[in-house]
Amino acid sequence: ExxxxxxxxxxxxxxxxxxxxxxxxxxxxxxxxxxxxxxxxxxxxxxxxxxxxxxxxxxxxxxxxxxxxxxxxxxxxxxxxxxxxxxxxxxxxxxxxxxxxxxxxxxxxxxxxxxxxxxxxxxxxxxxxxxxxxxxxxxxxxxxxxxxxxxxxxxxxxxxxxxxxxxxxxxxxxxxxxxxxxxxxxxxxxxxxxxxxxxxxxAPRVMSLKDGTKKMSKSDPSDLSRINLLDDAETISKKIRKAKTDPDALPSEVEGLKGRPEADNLVGIFAALSDRSKADVLKDFGGQQFSVFKPALVDLAVEVLAPVNGEMRRLMGxxxxxxxxxxxxxxxxxxxxxxxxxxxxxxxxx
Ligand code: ADP
Ligand code: NA
Missing domain, CATH: 3.40.50.620 (HUPs)
Incomplete structure (x- = not known):
């Protein structure tokens, strides 16, 4: 072996x-x-x-x-x-x-x-x-x-x-x-x-914030399609608020994310950032509108990424x-x- x-x-x-x-x-x-x-x-x-x-x-x-x-x-x-x-x-x-x-x-x-x-x-x-x-x-x-x-x-x-x-x-x-x-x-x-x-x-494959069928990528010409590790809190907030979604509320079960790639992607990102399963996240947010879910995702993304961002900038100096x-x-x-x-x-x- x-x-x-x-x-x-x-x-x-x-x-x-x-x-x-x-x-x-x-x-x-x-x-x-x-x-x-x-x-x-x-x-x-x-x-x-x-x-x-x-x-x-x-x-x-x-x-x-x-x-x-x-x-x-x-x-x-x-x-x-x-x-x-x-x-x-x-x-x-x-x-x-x-x-x-x-x-x-x-x-x-x-x-x-x-x-x-x-x-x-x-x-x-x-x-x-x-x-x-x-x-x-x-x-x-x-x-x-x-x-x-x-x-x-x-x-x-x-x-x-x-x-x-x-x-x-x-x-x-x-x-x-x-x-x-x-x-x-x-x-x-x-x-x-x-x-x-x-x-x-x-979130084995994080998708673009502008198109839930394309992967988030360095080479996408639209900067709004991705959250960069060096984005500040305000930029992260803007990108998540502008992320493409559908008009429906979040489902309470994972099966309800089928055929809704943008919703699936954002819930997957939330789950990965908080070390939980998508099912677990939907227990909290099922039935809620994106107007409620997106601000929670902004807070979580900023909380997780800000320390990495700060330390990365310090090291690059x-x-x-x-x-x-x-x-x-x-x-x-x-x-x-x-x-x-x-x-x-x-x-x-x-
Ligand atoms: P990119 O694909 O952005 O050019 P790399 O080829 O350097 O980046 O990939 C670095 C790592 O990041 C690889 O393990 C790759 O699988 C992972 N990765 C890149 N894009 C994504 C994505 N959208 N979702 C999940 N993992 C990704
Ligand atoms: Na790659």
């Missing part, structure tokens, strides 16, 4: 929003008590969709500050920046040769991000899931907290791990590496674990400290990644 290890990453692109916080960063914080955790600012991913950035160092520091402000302890766990550890890119190349073109072509995120002019998307955007698999598996991590939008990429990570394990099984054994696991009903002598996604919760956290984390991550890569080179025959 593989030792439990958590890995996850966030891209240093654009403003962090409530979806990133509830879908990812807040889960990172909770897992620290029970797991060994590695959290990464994935800057190599940031150049897949857009090659040139105005201030990549500033963006990297801002994500790092958000991690620490939210409550991640960089001494107990590891916080670092992907490009500091070249083993990620080295393993991604090997995974490019493990993965099949057809697997990549099926990824819905690639189709969304590439848009109509697919021939003109970067090759890196197509190969993105291969690098993501390498990020996780270079540490042989077993658990990955992410939003629901990353589910398909994690399935691909399992496919890559499985193909590597099967294709190299004899060599893995011959090198005295790997461990016996069962996948489905099949016994496998595995070098790489089958990662477990951690997606559960009342101390870039020397942020850089020292990244240097220390990078050195520790690099040592662990190199241990895996030595073994992988050995298995392949390099």
């Amino acid at each position: 593989f030792k439990h290890l958590v890995f996850s990453g966030v891209q240093p692109t654009g403003n962090l929003h409530l979806g990133n916080y509830l879908g990812a960063i807040r889960k990172f914080v909770a897992l620290q008590e029970s797991h060994d955790c590695i959290y990464c600012v994935v800057d190599l991913h940031a150049i897949t969709a857009q090659l040139v950035h105005d201030d990549l160092p500033g963006q990297i520091r801002s994500i790092t500050a958000a991690f620490i402000a939210a409550g991640i302890d960089p001494k107990q766990h590891i916080v670092f920046n992907q490009s500091q550890v070249p083993q990620h890119a080295e393993l991604a190349w090997i995974f490019n040769c493990v993965a099949r073109i057809g697997w990549m072509n099926r990824m819905t995120q690639f189709k969304d991000k590439a848009g109509k002019d697919r021939e003109n998307a970067s090759l890196g955007l197509l190969a993105y899931p291969s690098l993501m698999a390498a990020d996780i598996l270079v540490y042989r991590a077993t658990h990955v907290p992410v939003g629901d939008d990353q589910k398909q990429h994690l399935e691909l990570t399992r496919d890559i791990a499985m193909k590597f394990n099967m294709d190299f099984m004899a060599k893995i054994r011959a090198a005295g590496l790997g461990t016996d696991i069962v996948v489905g009903d099949e016994p496998v002598h595995a070098y790489f674990p089958m990662v477990e996604p951690m997606i559960e919760g009342p 101390d870039p020397g400290y942020i850089d020292s956290v990244l240097r220390d984390g990078g050195a520790r991550a690099g040592a662990r990644a190199e241990k895996t890569m030595k073994e992988v080179r050995d298995i392949i025959g390099f």
